[in-house]
Amino acid sequence: MAIATAGGIALALWLAAAPGSPSVPLAMLAVFGTAKLLAELFERLNQPGIVGEILAGVIIGPSVLGWMAPNDFLRALADLGVLFLLFRVGLEVKASELLRIGGTALLVAILGVAVPFVLGWGILLAWGEPQIEAIFMGAAMVATSVGITAQVLASKGLLNHVASRMILAAAVIDDVLGLLVLALVSSVARGKVNVAGLALTALLALGFVFVVAKWGGRTVGQVVSRAHARLRVSEAYFALAMVVLFALAFLAEYVGVAAIVGAFLAGMALSETVDPRVEHLAQGVTELLVPFFLAGIGMHLDVKGFTDPSVLLLALAILAAAIFAKLVGCGLGAWKLGFRNMLRVGLGMMPRGEVGMVVAQIGLSMGVIAPHIYGVAVFMAVATTLLAPPLLRLVYRDVVPEAEREVVRLG
Amino acid sequence: MAIATAGGIALALWLAAAPGSPSVPLAMLAVFGTAKLLAELFERLNQPGIVGEILAGVIIGPSVLGWMAPNDFLRALADLGVLFLLFRVGLEVKASELLRIGGTALLVAILGVAVPFVLGWGILLAWGEPQIEAIFMGAAMVATSVGITAQVLASKGLLNHVASRMILAAAVIDDVLGLLVLALVSSVARGKVNVAGLALTALLALGFVFVVAKWGGRTVGQVVSRAHARLRVSEAYFALAMVVLFALAFLAEYVGVAAIVGAFLAGMALSETVDPRVEHLAQGVTELLVPFFLAGIGMHLDVKGFTDPSVLLLALAILAAAIFAKLVGCGLGAWKLGFRNMLRVGLGMMPRGEVGMVVAQIGLSMGVIAPHIYGVAVFMAVATTLLAPPLLRLVYRDVVPEAEREVVRLG
Numbered sequence: 001m002a003i004a005t006a007g008g009i010a011l012a013l014w015l016a017a018a019p020g021s022p023s024v025p026l027a028m029l030a031v032f033g034t035a036k037l038l039a040e041l042f043e044r045l046n047q048p049g050i051v052g053e054i055l056a057g058v059i060i061g062p063s064v065l066g067w068m069a070p071n072d073f074l075r076a077l078a079d080l081g082v083l084f085l086l087f088r089v090g091l092e093v094k095a096s097e098l099l100r101i102g103g104t105a106l107l108v109a110i111l112g113v114a115v116p117f118v119l120g121w122g123i124l125l126a127w128g129e130p131q132i133e134a135i136f137m138g139a140a141m142v143a144t145s146v147g148i149t150a151q152v153l154a155s156k157g158l159l160n161h162v163a164s165r166m167i168l169a170a171a172v173i174d175d176v177l178g179l180l181v182l183a184l185v186s187s188v189a190r191g192k193v194n195v196a197g198l199a200l201t202a203l204l205a206l207g208f209v210f211v212v213a214k215w216g217g218r219t220v221g222q223v224v225s226r227a228h229a230r231l232r233v234s235e236a237y238f239a240l241a242m243v244v245l246f247a248l249a250f251l252a253e254y255v256g257v258a259a260i261v262g263a264f265l266a267g268m269a270l271s272e273t274v275d276p277r278v279e280h281l282a283q284g285v286t287e288l289l290v291p292f293f294l295a296g297i298g299m300h301l302d303v304k305g306f307t308d309p310s311v312l313l314l315a316l317a318i319l320a321a322a323i324f325a326k327l328v329g330c331g332l333g334a335w336k337l338g339f340r341n342m343l344r345v346g347l348g349m350m351p352r353g354e355v356g357m358v359v360a361q362i363g364l365s366m367g368v369i370a371p372h373i374y375g376v377a378v379f380m381a382v383a384t385t386l387l388a389p390p391l392l393r394l395v396y397r398d399v400v401p402e403a404e405r406e407v408v409r410l411g
Numbered sequence: 412m413a414i415a416t417a418g419g420i421a422l423a424l425w426l427a428a429a430p431g432s433p434s435v436p437l438a439m440l441a442v443f444g445t446a447k448l449l450a451e452l453f454e455r456l457n458q459p460g461i462v463g464e465i466l467a468g469v470i471i472g473p474s475v476l477g478w479m480a481p482n483d484f485l486r487a488l489a490d491l492g493v494l495f496l497l498f499r500v501g502l503e504v505k506a507s508e509l510l511r512i513g514g515t516a517l518l519v520a521i522l523g524v525a526v527p528f529v530l531g532w533g534i535l536l537a538w539g540e541p542q543i544e545a546i547f548m549g550a551a552m553v554a555t556s557v558g559i560t561a562q563v564l565a566s567k568g569l570l571n572h573v574a575s576r577m578i579l580a581a582a583v584i585d586d587v588l589g590l591l592v593l594a595l596v597s598s599v600a601r602g603k604v605n606v607a608g609l610a611l612t613a614l615l616a617l618g619f620v621f622v623v624a625k626w627g628g629r630t631v632g633q634v635v636s637r638a639h640a641r642l643r644v645s646e647a648y649f650a651l652a653m654v655v656l657f658a659l660a661f662l663a664e665y666v667g668v669a670a671i672v673g674a675f676l677a678g679m680a681l682s683e684t685v686d687p688r689v690e691h692l693a694q695g696v697t698e699l700l701v702p703f704f705l706a707g708i709g710m711h712l713d714v715k716g717f718t719d720p721s722v723l724l725l726a727l728a729i730l731a732a733a734i735f736a737k738l739v740g741c742g743l744g745a746w747k748l749g750f751r752n753m754l755r756v757g758l759g760m761m762p763r764g765e766v767g768m769v770v771a772q773i774g775l776s777m778g779v780i781a782p783h784i785y786g787v788a789v790f791m792a793v794a795t796t797l798l799a800p801p802l803l804r805l806v807y808r809d810v811v812p813e814a815e816r817e818v819v820r821l822g
Contacts, residue, residue, distance in 0.1 A: 024487055024491060025660035025664060025670050026657075026661045028657040029657035029661055032654070032657065033654050033658075036650040043643040049644050049645065076435055076487065076488075079435040080435060155645065231451055232451060232454040233447060233454050234460065238695075238698055239443075243440065243443070246437075246439040246440035246443065247436075247440055249436035250436040250440055253434055253436060280691050280692070282695060283695060284692030284693060284696050285695050287650075
């Protein structure tokens with residue numbers, strides 16, 4: 001009792017010292033610890049650990065325990081985590097190989113946008129929801145959260161499989177198309193559509209991606225190698241790589257695509273010249289922060305709205321449509337690769353994750369969609385994300401992973 | 412122009428997507444990039460890079476360019492950065508060696524608290540400031556920001572020198588004493604002093620530090636090794652180390668000492684059993700986040716208040732006293748180690764950094780110190796921190812650093 005009081009005094013003092021900001025170690029412990037605990041549990045059940053990490057967010061979030069809600073600190077760590085995740089994926093991918101399959105990837109992306117949009121929009125209209133809510137649900141179903149798929153494929157050493165490359169290339173194009181759909185939908189909601197502005201945004205975004213993918217590797221490689229030879233600061237190569245990462249992520253954001261596209265391009269640009277030590281240091285950041293990205297997705301789910309059976313039914317219908325639409329849309333786009341690869345590409349593009357939730361949040365903050373429709377969109381985004389890892393494992397089970405590079409393990 | 416407009420639309424959309432939160436990549440680029448640029452500049456001028464990183468915060472902060480002000484996101488990254496910094500330092504230190512010099516370290520810490528407090532308090536009283544402001548200035552001068560010294564010593568491979576060990580041991584005790592001074596001062600400001608509560612807090616804090624330092628290594632080592640052998644999750648050793656780090660940091664906070672003391676104890680507890688791979692992964696996080704800690708210190712400085720010559724004069728007097736007090740106080744405590752080591756210990760305990768600023772902030776938020784006194788305390792904290800690295804380099808210049816461990820470089 002007396003000790004508890006003394007602890008209480010100390011705690012009160014601490015809280016006074018950092019007004020408004022909760023304990024950083026406690027937040028780190030709660031999210032990281034729970035994510036790894038659930039990951040371990042899932043691995044023991046022979047399920048993908050990544051699913052456990054997303055569920056950890058559901059459990060400590062408002063749906064179950066209510067320990068934490070998404071806040072600025074956790075969001076920032078999640079944003080950083082997915083940046084590093086895509087950076088690491090980019091490091092293992094050659095730009096030339098993605099550019100070569102650009103045509104097919106474009107088809108995968110376009111069909112993967114069109115089919116989900118039409119299905120989502122159609123289902124909500126058939127359900128008797130207003131036009132604008134139907135349009136936003138369609139837009140939320142267009143999204144692709146490539147981070148989840150990339151994490152699964154990277155952890156299994158499958159990033160250089162033909163279907164995996166198709167997923168990565170299509171996901172980058174999908175992000176540009178998704179930006180356009182979102183811009184169009186927001187314009188419709190505001191009541192004025194600026195076609196010239198949208199076309200320019202599209203051109204700028206596509207131009208940025210193409211230029212960096214095509215010439216970024218040579219330019220960045222040369223600049224970084226020369227600069228590195230002249231720098232005296234410690235860990236200069238790592239510092240340079242981080243500057244390239246943050247600069248391209250910011251530029252991507254600035255031209256309108258997601259920061260993770262820039263991070264992925266930064267990784268690709270550095271993939272042929274980078275020092276293995278940089279990969280290891282970046283890996284440390286990835287290991288620490290990716291659980292915040294994964295748990296952060298789960299934390300957004302709030303099942304309290306699902307007491308109304310008709311909402312639950314709508315959620316399940318939308319979920320089924322979301323899975324079916326990407327399988328059919330992206331699958332058909334990749335018909336040249338054969339049936340198994342069509343399945344792989346379709347499932348790889350399925351998780352909507354944080355991207356789908358951002359679309360729904362914009363609709364909510366513009367006041368054009370009702371909270372229960374927002375809840376359905378978040379459910380769809382989280383559920384597609386949870387289902388992707390086990391299904392991907394299933395359709396990739398007969399692929400032999402490439403030999404782990406010798407540099408990956410050390411010490 | 413047209414392109415700028417399209418970019419503007421895209422940017423507006425992006426900002427709508429993340430209401431209230433500024434761009435994470437831009438913030439990362441601004442702080443990390445500027446810090447590394449200034450570090451490089453300082454290395455070329457044959458000065459410590461760490462000073463450049465702190466000055467980067469001064470330059471992009473409100474004092475000069477006004478690009479950024481301290482915010483929750485940057486503060487969280489800085490807090491994490493200094494946690495990882497002290498964790499890494501702990502990994503290189505054996506607890507038994509610190510416990511052996513505990514007696515002398517206690518003397519160093521006590522004199523290093525008493526002399527600065529009396530000097531700071533005396534100068535402000537002599538200046539005609541009120542009693543309570545004098546007491547708070549004394550308390551701010553008591554603080555020790557061991558992170559700065561640790562970073563300098565670690566980067567030069569000097570952590571196991573006898574003076575370095577004395578600094579680390581004394582800094583941990585200093586933190587406990589600093590907590591007591593702060594608690595006492597806050598109680599005085601509130602008008603009621605709870606002696607029993609304070610004694611219990613002290614006992615709890617000292618007990619925690621002693622128990623973890625004495626038996627933590629054996630316990631943690633055994634638990635972690637056993638758990639590691641049974642875990643299936645990827646990078647299990649790293650995950651376990653992170654859980655130990657965050658748990659001890661939180662416990663430290665809970666019993667009333669700084670989270671970094673817990674991080675240091677976690678590192679020490681793991682130092683004898685840890686896998687080198689864990690060190691490398693943690694090193695990546697440290698490299699990324701320590702610039703945020705360093706620049707964050709500089710960012711708090713706001714020189715706008717120093718247009719009044721009498722305030723500037725007071726600031727310089729306090730700065731001189733802050734340097735002199737730790738040199739004499741801590742130096743005398745370490746007289747057994749000889750003159751050169753007395754200098755090293757005194758200078759190593761000199762930086763007040765973030766700890767001194769927290770004390771001043773509490774005074775400001777309680778409304779018991781005036782803004783100009785707060786400004787003087789922050790100036791003292793930043794200036795002692797900027798001066799420490801070059802002076803430490805000077806007094807350690809004749810010490811041959813221990814050979815770098817072979818595992819540190821790889822690839």
